[in-house]
Each structure stands twice: as C-alpha cells, then as structure tokens.
Amino acid sequence: MVFQITNMLELKNISFTYIDNVVIDDVSFTISKGQNVAVIGESGCGKSTLLKLIYGLYDLDKGAISYNGNPILGPKYHLIPGADYIKYLAQDFDLMPYISVEENVGKFLSNIYKDKKKARISELLEMVEMTAFAKVKAKFLSGGQQQRVALARVLALEPEILLLDEPFSQIDSFRKNALRRNLFHYLKEKQITCIIATHDSTDALSFSEETIVMQNGRVVAKDGSKTIYKNPPNLYIASLFGEVNSLTLAQLGIDTASDKTILVYPHQLKVTANGVLNALVKHSYFKGNHYLITAIFKNRLLFFEHHSDLDSGMEISLSLQS
Numbered sequence: 001m002v003f004q005i006t007n008m009l010e011l012k013n014i015s016f017t018y019i020d021n022v023v024i025d026d027v028s029f030t031i032s033k034g035q036n037v038a039v040i041g042e043s044g045c046g047k048s049t050l051l052k053l054i055y056g057l058y059d060l061d062k063g064a065i066s067y068n069g070n071p072i073l074g075p076k077y078h079l080i081p082g083a084d085y086i087k088y089l090a091q092d093f094d095l096m097p098y099i100s101v102e103e104n105v106g107k108f109l110s111n112i113y114k115d116k117k118k119a120r121i122s123e124l125l126e127m128v129e130m131t132a133f134a135k136v137k138a139k140f141l142s143g144g145q146q147q148r149v150a151l152a153r154v155l156a157l158e159p160e161i162l163l164l165d166e167p168f169s170q171i172d173s174f175r176k177n178a179l180r181r182n183l184f185h186y187l188k189e190k191q192i193t194c195i196i197a198t199h200d201s202t203d204a205l206s207f208s209e210e211t212i213v214m215q216n217g218r219v220v221a222k223d224g225s226k227t228i229y230k231n232p233p234n235l236y237i238a239s240l241f242g243e244v245n246s247l248t249l250a251q252l253g254i255d256t257a258s259d260k261t262i263l264v265y266p267h268q269l270k271v272t273a274n275g276v277l278n279a280l281v282k283h284s285y286f287k288g289n290h291y292l293i294t295a296i297f298k299n300r301l302l303f304f305e306h307h308s309d310l311d312s313g314m315e316i317s318l319s320l321q322s
Contacts, residue, residue: 275317
C-alpha cells in the first residue's frame with residue numbers, strides 16, 4: 001500500500017514577544033495544501049506578526065512551525081530568512097523603483113530560457129492587469145499599481161505557500177474585485193496554499209475556505225468561513241463582518257422567559273406591521289441596493305436593512321427574518 005504524504009503547514013503552541021509585549025500567545029493550527037485561509041481580527045491583534053513568523057523573519061520564543069514535517073526556522077538559523085517554497089508579500093511591496101514593471105516581476109526568474117521567462121512575466125502581468133505598464137519604471141506607478149506588481153512578483157516562482165499581508169489595501173474597488181477573482185482562481189488551480197491577513201471580510205467570505213480569528217495575539221476561532229459568519233461565537237467575531245445586534249430571545253419574541261442573547265445581523269431584521277421590536281429611526285445610510293438604518297431601541301442603537309430610506313424620528317416595528 002502506498003501512502004501519500006500531505007503537505008501541511010503546522011503551528012504548535014508558538015509564542016513571540018516584542019520587547020515586553022506578547023504579540024503571539026500560544027497559537028496552534030494546521031493548514032492543508034491548497035487551502036485559502038483568511039486571518040482576521042482588530043488592528044494590533046497579531047495578524048501581520050503571525051505571517052512574519054511563518055515566513056521565518058523572527059525567532060520564536062517557544063513552539064514550532066513546520067511544513068510537511070520540516071521545521072521553518074528564524075534568523076538565528078538562516079542568514080537569509082524564508083524558504084524557497086514560501087513567498088511573503090508585505091505591505092511595503094519592496095519593489096526596485098528604477099527598473100521596469102516586467103523587470104521587477106522577472107527579477108528572480110532564470111535567464112537561461114528567455115522565451116519561458118518572457119511568457120511567465122506576460123502571464124502574471126495579465127493576471128494582475130498590468131500588461132500596459134510592462135515597460136514603465138516602478139517609481140512612476142501609483143500605490144495600487146505597485147501593489148499589483150508586487151503580487152505578480154511573489155507568484156513568479158510559483159511558491160507552495162503564499163503569505164499575503166493586506167494585499168488589496170491600496171487597490172480601488174473596480175480593480176480589486178477582478179484581481180481577487182483572478183488571483184484566488186489561479187491559486188486554487190495551482191494548489192498553492194494561501195494565508196491572507198486582512199481587515200476586509202470580503203476576502204474571508206468570498207475566497208477563503210477557512211477563517212482564523214485573532215484577538216490579543218491568540219486564535220479565538222478557526223472554522224469554515226461560512227460557519228464563522230453564520231454562527232459567530234461572540235460579539236467580537238460577529239462585528240468583524242460589519243454591524244451586528246445583540247438581542248435576547250425574549251426581545252425577539254422567540255422565548256418570552258429567556259434572557260439568552262443571540263447575535264443578529266442587520267439583514268436578518270425586517271420592518272413589519274406587528275413586529276416585536278419597537279424602535280425609533282435615527283439615520284438612513286444608502287448602500288446601493290439597500291439602506292442601512294440605525295434606530296433607537298431601549299436606549300441603545302439598533303441596525304437593520306431596508307429597501308428604502310426612512311425618516312428620522314419615524315416609529316417602526318421589526319421582526320426576525322424567517
């Protein structure tokens with residue numbers, strides 16, 4: 001019988017302290033080959049540091065990181081951090097400003113087979129929609145354009161693991177949506193394991209099979225992205241996906257004797273003639289295909305969605321969507 005070895009990234013009880021501040025605190029998880037995993041959490045929770053530790057930029061205080069059973073070690077063990085099979089895209093891009101876009105992308109590709117190198121550069125520039133800028137020096141590009149070039153460059157040697165730190169932060173929405181589709185389709189096709197640290201819930205919900213939630217340097221949740229969104233364990237996790245309401249079963253008319261609290265997203269509440277939540281409209285915010293409405297309910301703010309704007313001061317009643 002032949003056993004196939006699965007390439008798996010594994011973190012075992014890792015911790016890291018910067019000066020006197022514990023940034024990563026006893027973190028453990030595994031990621032299988034080809035998975036797209038999002039790491040989300042409030043600013044300063046340790047997302048970026050986690051990626052740097054996986055890449056080998058820092059030495060661990062304790063614990064171990066390995067890929068396919070082989071340890072990933074920090075600068076104490078390697079003069080040049082990182083491994084050939086891992087690529088890391090930081091938020092500063094690290095492009096060479098005085099050479100062209102195509103030269104930046106092909107910087108680490110071999111010159112022995114020039115036709116293959118040219119074709120590879122062309123393929124990657126097409127994916128990030130930068131073909132028209134191939135001959136332009138990097139210093140003349142906007143921040144968003146530089147970010148797209150940097151993304152193409154880390155993919156040039158086709159890594160087994162790709163670490164992305166806020167990779168779409170400077171790219172406008174028009175480009176961002178197409179780029180995300182192109183990138184994550186490419187990663188799945190090539191079975192490249194991708195970990196993306198992001199503050200944008202779209203990255204988690206649309207393109208990542210699993211989501212890791214961090215808070216104060218610890219992993220507080222790891223599950224399928226849809227599962228975490230639909231069944232958030234607490235208010236902190238739910239709030240990472242947008243506005244959320246914390247309501248009791250009694251207030252929702254589900255169990256009049258229960259003080260148990262559940263988390264309700266704005267789209268789960270609807271205006272009805274005889275609703276169980278009586279509130280006073282405060283503001284309406286246009287969101288394109290709907291309005292986000294804020295209202296006062298029992299001296300606190302309530303969020304719900306509606307197909308049209310509502311006048312401030314209007315009395316409404318709400319029910320939970322069935």
